[in-house]
Amino acid sequence: MSLPARWSDLNARMISAVVMVVAGALLLWAGGVIFAATLWVIGGALVWELSRMLGGRAWAPGMGVIAGLALAAAWALPVWLALPGLVFVAGFGAWQLPERRVLFGIYAAGILLACYTATLLRVDAGLTWILWVICVVVSVDAAGYFAGRAMGGPKLWPAISPKKTWSGTLAGWLAGAVMGLAFGLYLNVGAQLMVLSVLIAITGQAGDIWESWIKRSVGVKDSSNLIPGHGGVMDRFDAMLGAMLLVGALWLFRMLPGIL
Structure with a gap:
């Protein structure tokens, strides 16, 4: 891949990212x-995209609405009712x-449970904890993108994701560890968060x-x-x-x- 081709999508990605x-x-x-309602919309959009891709194009809008409403209902329920309820909606x-x-x-089910977790993490655990997860994921994605495009090298899994390289993958792990260490020191939990950040x-x-x-x-x-330079909502939020x-x-x- 030529150098200009490697960075051909950078402008659109950067504008959308900002x-x-x-x-x-x-x-x-x-x-x-406000934050919770945003995740209800994102969850509905994700399920809509999934339905379209997997052959349910006619049913996709309805399923997206149901998914969003299910997340809204789950927010008002105790965890022991919300979790099986969301899984039931996925099965439906x-x-x-x-x-x-x-x-x-x-x-x-993964989409709905992940959106539900994000809602609870912000509301119950606080801003710093959800920022930790977001910063780890964003730093991993950014490090992987720039290291992979700059260094290239062997592909991670060319049959499935031909653009991903081992250099980008390892750079992402390192970025996650650094971000985890920074948050671990700020939250006074030491290096434990660094290990968990690599797992994340x-x-x-x-x-x-x-x-x-x-x-x-x-x-x-x-x-x-839906998102210029990034494709759909799922393309941006899959990680x-x-x-x-x-x-x-x-x-x-x-x-x-x-946190407990």
Whole structure:
């Protein structure tokens, strides 16, 4: 790949990234129902994109609305009711599809549970904790993008994600560790958060690869074209979904240092 071609999408990516960063910062600062409602919309958009990709184009708008409403209802319920309720909604959506039902059910459940975790993390744990997860995922993505484009080298998994390299992957892990150490020192929990941040980096990258596999299996380049330079909502939040699922599991089993 020539040097100009390597960076051909940089302008669109940067403009979209700046807009999303500013909007995201304002929403994170606002917190409460404003932040929660944003995640209900994002969750609905993600399920809409998933439905379209997996053969449920006619049912996709309805499923997106149901997913958003389910997240809104879950916010008002105790955790022990919200979690099975969200899984049930994912199963209901899978039942509507003519094919790929298992794949839809698993991924849709992951979307809903990840969005629910993000809501609780901001509202119950506080701004710093959700900033930790976001900063780790963003730093991993940025380090992987720039290191991979600049250094190139062997591909991580060319059959599924041909642009990802081992250099970018390792740079992402390092960026996640550094970010985790910084937050660990700020939150007074030491290096524990650095180790967890590397795990978050790995699960985030796994979420990215899983979405790439889905797109290749159905023959699409992007989940949609809602975000210039980034494709669809899922193309931007796939890594965050994987990261939030891990954080939710760690939090549920009281394995996050510093919060209960």
